[in-house]
Amino acid sequence: MQASNVSFPDRVQPAGNYSWVEKRLLPLIFRSVGPAPVRVVLGNGTGVSPPNVAPRFTMWIRDLPTLAELLIDPETGFGDAWTEGRIQVTGDLTAFLEAVYASMAEATKGPGWYSRLLSKWTDVQQANTLEGSRENIHVHYNLGNDFYRLWLDSELVYTCAYFPSASATLEEAQTAKMDHVCRKLRLQPGETVAEAGCGWGALALHMARNYGVRVKAFNISREQILYARQRAQEEDLNDRVEFIEDDYRNLSGTFDAFVSVGMLEHVGRENYGEVGAVIHRTIGDRGRGLLHFIGRSEEGQFSRWIRKRIFPGAYVPSLRQALQILEPYGYFVQDVENLRPHYAKTLEHWLDRFEKSSAKVSAMYDAEFERAWRLYLAGSIAGFRAGTLQLFQVVFSGPKSGALPWTRADLYDKRRENRAWTPATS
């Protein structure tokens, strides 16, 4: 790490060693990210710090073109340059990103048309048509099960876990999450469930095995579906779980419950109307459902860098936007829970395992891939910690569905822990 022992001037003025252009450009960084506690050093120069803030990190920028990228499109510029080693940061990457996110929340926002234009360009490239979605999902989920096995839990659950206490293991927390979802849905033996976006099948298998329901689970990732089918066969659950390699939009049949954990992020807001139509076609006015998704506290653009490098076609809605799915059908919103700190902790577990396997990841792909994924995981932790990202679980029921339990106390009944849920009689 270069430039980590230079002194910190207390003004937004590069001290020396810089050309006139560099002296004008460097301070602009704090215009876009706000007064982050970061000393910025360009090449072999002496660096610049924000006014009135003691720097806790140093960010080194290799050259003027990299600085220009950063100023034109801060997020993608940083992501690409850090991944390629043209930008380096001292200290803990996650803590650095968290500090920058917090600072950006304070910063004067740039012109809205500019970020909308940049974002629109990504939208066009990654449209979630039936074919576009297949391509978008393929990029991420067909990287190979061996890759995900390196850093996910043993059941390959790639969504926010639920930690009954902060000291629970990742494996315990993923099981607890699946139980939390099943309890919230008040699943009863013999019922039928449609799952949209089933990953490697852990939740579908858990529901069938522990709650006695029959599940039809959809996913357009072939690698995941093949893995899930194999597990169903091994567990002899083939008669109760059907894994279908198809788009959620082709879901057919009628069911008692609809569940989708971690798919809405991939749907794109232009398709929310269709999500609602699929749900209504599936459970009608009598069923109930649960949507589990990454959200935001206010409408905004989702990280372009993550969309470019990690999740093509992704969009993260505010809670209000997500409710557009349910309102046209008059679904009753029964329960919304925000699990934001749980996703930060889940990601900490993932990043910890990922870093322990970083050499393997580099060997499987290359060093740049490994850095991109490390940045994505660290950036997500920072986002959930700083609150730029939220995690919502929304439970809803049709206007003609039967009664739910009188209160939510059954979700927290210790006597029911690790057992299938049976309805409260009070």
Added chain:
Amino acid sequence: MQASNVSFPDRVQPAGNYSWVEKRLLPLIFRSVGPAPVRVVLGNGTGVSPPNVAPRFTMWIRDLPTLAELLIDPETGFGDAWTEGRIQVTGDLTAFLEAVYASMAEATKGPGWYSRLLSKWTDVQQANTLEGSRENIHVHYNLGNDFYRLWLDSELVYTCAYFPSASATLEEAQTAKMDHVCRKLRLQPGETVAEAGCGWGALALHMARNYGVRVKAFNISREQILYARQRAQEEDLNDRVEFIEDDYRNLSGTFDAFVSVGMLEHVGRENYGEVGAVIHRTIGDRGRGLLHFIGRSEEGQFSRWIRKRIFPGAYVPSLRQALQILEPYGYFVQDVENLRPHYAKTLEHWLDRFEKSSAKVSAMYDAEFERAWRLYLAGSIAGFRAGTLQLFQVVFSGPKSGALPWTRADLYDKRRENRAWTPATS
């Protein structure tokens, strides 16, 4: 009750005794309310039933002008005519209204412009300016404490209760509601709370007495404020609770928490931006808050009859509409709970007590007033049962507020029941 022993023809055709005009008009009722299981009888005629539905109720309409009112503006027409005895209904009024609401949900809706026009006219008459609100609130809440004492619980809590079990008494359920609110807010001794719309002060006193907080409570109903102040004095809580006779929009000072139970319905959707501004001025980015309000599963007009006779200026938002209050400030929605069945049960208790005191109410006001209030209570039960009304509790926190407990389990911890909440340490 006239006409209760006539036979039911199975077509939408009045059988006889009717003029040509009446024969054309009567069947139109089922165009606006759908196939409700109701036999409709006009004057001394033989009546009409909907096709393919066995009538469970008979509605008697005194004369042609009353029928015309009902057809032009079904809701206000029914409300006024039933109140004045020009319409009568056999059997249980609540069950009748519930059946009609359920049927209306199935009915083909009339032209939207027509109901919007009718609704707009009421909006204009009842605008929630500072002065308009005072007038609107005066109409309802200054009817006299003696009136409300006849049918509310002993603490005069005029909002949805929370029944830990269906067999809880109204008094127990109102106390449980106040505890549920305080626990959701995670109140800590020494904290400060702003309450907007405090009714007769029960919640403010409960928070100060049982949770050790200091409360500033606002209300524009003089009768209620005077009563609340007296109670604070009697309980020697004057140093911890301040009751202020003023509009919530004049709320000043900074607080740890903001709470509003049953006020949003009176605010009017045109003022949601201002509600958000008041909240942000009060608790900033570090506080937390709870909104408890009657809502709907989809946007729509609120009952014009209730606005005319009972609650001038009222508006019932969908959850999405209510979130417009919080989103501009980036508040994190932590928890939404739908207490719809709890409000139906609360209202059943109120109606039961009201009916036992109906002679007293008639004596205090007059028979028409008594009928109007009976219809309002019965109609509200029907609305919550049928799902045209919902009850939402929304917990939110500022982007810089401290950590909340790891899960919601503390809300349901039996060991804490009937005791002040202390923070979980896990």
